[in-house]
Structure formats: structure tokens, C-alpha cells
Amino acid sequence: MPLIMSFRRWWAAIFVAILLLPALGHFLPDAPAPMRTVLAPEARWWEDAARRLDPWINNTFGFRGAVLAAHRSYVRFIGDSQSRLVLKGEHGALYLNSEKAVEQSIGQVVRPEEVAHFLAFAQRMNAYMTAQGGRFVVVVAPNGQTANFELLPAYARQLKKSPTEFDLVAQGLKAEGVAFADVRPLFTEAKKTGPVHWLYDTHWNRRGALIAFNATMVAAGRPDLQISADDALGPPEPTMKGDLARMGGITPARPDVDYPPKGPTLDQPGQVEMPGVMQPVGMTDPFESYAYSTGHAGPRILVIGDSFTQGFWRGWLAYRASAYGWTHHRYCRFDMGAVERFKPDILIYAPTERAMQCKGEPFVAQDGPGQGGLGQGTPGNATPGNATPTKGGG
Known part of the structure; x- marks a missing residue:
């Protein structure tokens, strides 16, 4: 008996393709979304992937812009006021993290x-x-x-x-x-x-x-x-x-x-x-x-x-x-x-x-x-x- 019946193989192929779509984000240009805060995996990421690789994956997965936009809409809908309006920099410096000020100053917007x-x-x-x-x-x-x-x-x-x-x-x-x-x-x-x-x-x-x-x-x-x-x-x-x-x-x-x-x-x-x-x-x-x-x-x-x-x-x-x-x-x-x-x-x-x-x-x-x-x-x-x-x- 074949592992997957012939009439289901196309459905399996489509399902696998959908699962692989987010991975394309690691290789394609970033969709409109907040800035990537991690640009590359840490050195020797395979030795501690959960700590060294996950942050990079979270910054580059496909549909990132849509997912984060949906999250912001949900946060506004439930009335959560814990949005991060302040960005912490080096040596304790603080920056306004709204109105696209960060992106504007570094030429990303x-x-x-x-x-x-x-x-x-x-x-x-x-x-x-x-x-x-x-x-x-x-x-x-x-x-x-x-x-x-x-x-x-x-x-x-x-x-x-x-x-x-x-x-x-x-x-x-x-x-x-x-x-x-x-x-x-x-x-x-x-x-x-x-x-x-x-x-x-x-x-x-x-x-x-x-x-x-x-x-x-x-x-x-x-x-x-x-x-x-x-x-x-x-x-x-x-x-x-x-x-x-x-x-x-x-x-x-x-x-x-x-x-x-x-x-x-x-x-x-x-x-x-x-x-x-x-x-x-x-x-x-x-x-x-x-x-x-x-x-x-x-x-x-x-x-x-x-x-x-x-x-x-x-x-x-x-x-x-x-x-x-x-x-x-x-x-x-x-x-x-x-x-x-x-x-x-x-x-x-x-x-x-x-x-x-x-x-x-x-x-x-x-x-x-x-x-x-x-x-x-x-x-x-x-x-x-x-x-x-x-x-x-x-």
C-alpha cells in the first residue's frame, strides 16, 4: 500500500509548500515591518540554537510585517497601553520609539x-x-x-x-x-x-x-x-x-x-x-x-x-x-x-x-x-x- 494515496499527494505537496513559505523570508527582501533588530545568527549558532538562532529567525520569517501589524491591531483592540514608546540605546541613552523617528534618522524610511x-x-x-x-x-x-x-x-x-x-x-x-x-x-x-x-x-x-x-x-x-x-x-x-x-x-x-x-x-x-x-x-x-x-x-x-x-x-x-x-x-x-x-x-x-x-x-x-x-x-x-x-x- 502506498504511504500516501495518489489522490492525496497533491494536497500533501500544497500543504508542505504552505509550511515552507515563511522560510522564504530568510532569503527574500523584508516585507514592510518594524526594523530587524538582529541581522544575522550568532557565531556557532548550532551549539545553542534556542538562544543564538531563534532571535534571527524571529526577525526574518516570512509575512513578518503582516503578523506584527495584526498583533499591533489586536493590542489596540484590547486597549493594552504597554506599547514600547521608549527605545534604550548605548550607555543608558533613551529615544522616542514612535512616529518612525528611528527609521527616519537612519534612512530606513x-x-x-x-x-x-x-x-x-x-x-x-x-x-x-x-x-x-x-x-x-x-x-x-x-x-x-x-x-x-x-x-x-x-x-x-x-x-x-x-x-x-x-x-x-x-x-x-x-x-x-x-x-x-x-x-x-x-x-x-x-x-x-x-x-x-x-x-x-x-x-x-x-x-x-x-x-x-x-x-x-x-x-x-x-x-x-x-x-x-x-x-x-x-x-x-x-x-x-x-x-x-x-x-x-x-x-x-x-x-x-x-x-x-x-x-x-x-x-x-x-x-x-x-x-x-x-x-x-x-x-x-x-x-x-x-x-x-x-x-x-x-x-x-x-x-x-x-x-x-x-x-x-x-x-x-x-x-x-x-x-x-x-x-x-x-x-x-x-x-x-x-x-x-x-x-x-x-x-x-x-x-x-x-x-x-x-x-x-x-x-x-x-x-x-x-x-x-x-x-x-x-x-x-x-x-x-x-x-x-x-x-x-x-
Whole structure:
């Protein structure tokens, strides 16, 4: 008697083929899925396969993307809040593990269409400010994964690819003639003498913020507006705070480094709020806009940014500007009317790297008064109630 009857042999072959399909994942390109954290089996894996081989299999099996996506959907369905929002790096460094920030910084996620939208948006804003006789500048606050790349887990560093979205934005702005302050090489050089980004927080520290402020003033054609670190920052001191440490419920093993403000970074006397410039935001919105005149000489500077500039830059703007203001970028959907009412000499667009993308369509047909002659395709003409930034968006 044959082991398998002839009419069942085809079914057996199909069944075996289905069982072998996941194995193809070890040899074919990875399907869309979270990054592989293990790129190859450990040496002499056959001596302890459960420990040395299983992690590689778990990172490369077929249908990995679909399986993990299904798992995430199930976790959301049952209301589980134990998702890993914090990634641990080398020497205790912490990183935000959402909004594809890790993948973005190492070039594993590159969205050319969204980069193109951002470049078109920046080009239009540049044309608007040029027509007004002012200056438009872009500065991007690097993700912690970019600023402290050397402290990422080894597997993430090994997956680094070029160009990244940051690279494409820098190249595109240069090609379009838009002023851009690329702080990455400045940070690399500055780290030789001290940190520029917190280890347990998503933000740059005050030293990094000052480097970015000064680079932006240079890009704006006003190097005279720079502020020296000796005038603005006190000596480094230890700190144990950090939003990532709180988010992950992690107690840092060693202190981080902070640079306390002094001199012109502190509140300046004689400031007067400018009424009617900024529209109010909702009571639950942490990103409240502001506009002040300072009573002393200087350009009018308006920053469209996020938490990397909202508080960090405020004292320096007050020190250098005759009038200064800040409003949230809302992913290219900020209140354009605030720009027109403020009438800046220098307009700075300053998103963090993970928030560069324009969410939704940044160019909306809008005619009539209050649009400053921009007409069709006005950038960012949303009211503050629209495109409310997420917590992770800075």
C-alpha cells in the first residue's frame, strides 16, 4: 500500500509548500515591518540554537510585517497601553520609539513625496517673504536619533542608509535657494566639547538650542544677532529629568547634563504683548502662540516652530529683536494671518525632524482679504483649531 494515496499527494505537496513559505523570508527582501533588530545568527549558532538562532529567525520569517501589524491591531483592540514608546540605546541613552523617528534618522524610511511637499511649501513661503522685503529661513531640529546617533543600539547603526529625509530636505532647499541652517555638522563638532542633546529627553539641551539659534541668524544674513555661550549659558550641571524617562518609567543610571540660562536668556524687562496678532488656542493645547514688542532696536522675528523653540529661544529672541513672536507650525497648517499681522523681517520655520512632513494638503485655495496677496495655494492658512499637533510631534 502506498504511504500516501495518489489522490492525496497533491494536497500533501500544497500543504508542505504552505509550511515552507515563511522560510522564504530568510532569503527574500523584508516585507514592510518594524526594523530587524538582529541581522544575522550568532557565531556557532548550532551549539545553542534556542538562544543564538531563534532571535534571527524571529526577525526574518516570512509575512513578518503582516503578523506584527495584526498583533499591533489586536493590542489596540484590547486597549493594552504597554506599547514600547521608549527605545534604550548605548550607555543608558533613551529615544522616542514612535512616529518612525528611528527609521527616519537612519534612512530606513524615506518618503520622497512628502519631502517634495515640504520643499514646495518652503519655496512658496520664501517667495512670499522675498516679496515682502523680508527673509525666510528653515532650520530643522534633529531627532535625538540623529543628534546622538552614536548611542543608538548597534543593530540600528548598522542599518544606516543614505540619503535620509533630512539629507533630501537639505539638498532640496539649497537647490531652491531657500536659506537653511543645517545644524548637524555644527552638532558633530560641538559634541567634542560637550553634549548638545539630552540623553533622557526628546529635545536638544540649551547648548544645542543656542547653536541652532546662532546658525539660524547666520543663515538669515544677520550674524550680528548671534549670542555667545559665555553670555547666555551657565556652567554645565547635572540633571535627572527627561520626558522619555518619565514616559518609560525609567530611572536614569547617571545624570544628564544641563546648561542653566543666564544673562540675555532670562526674561527681558519692558516687553509689551502685541494684541490681535495671535489667535487663542484651545485650553488643552500646550502650544500657545505669543507676540511681544521689546522696546529696543532690532529686526522683527517670528518663529513658526514647536517645543524645540517655544521656550528655548524665547529669551534670546527678546534680547535681539524689536518684536518677536512664536506659533506652532501645525505641520504646515499654521495661521498665515498671524504672519501677515506680525509683518516679520525674519520668518523662521523650525520643525523638529520627525515633524517636517506637511500633514494634509499645505496649499489650499484661499482668495480674498487677509491673505497678503498670496491668492491661490496659500501655505498654512488653517486656523489654530486645525491640525492640532500630537504629543509626540513637539
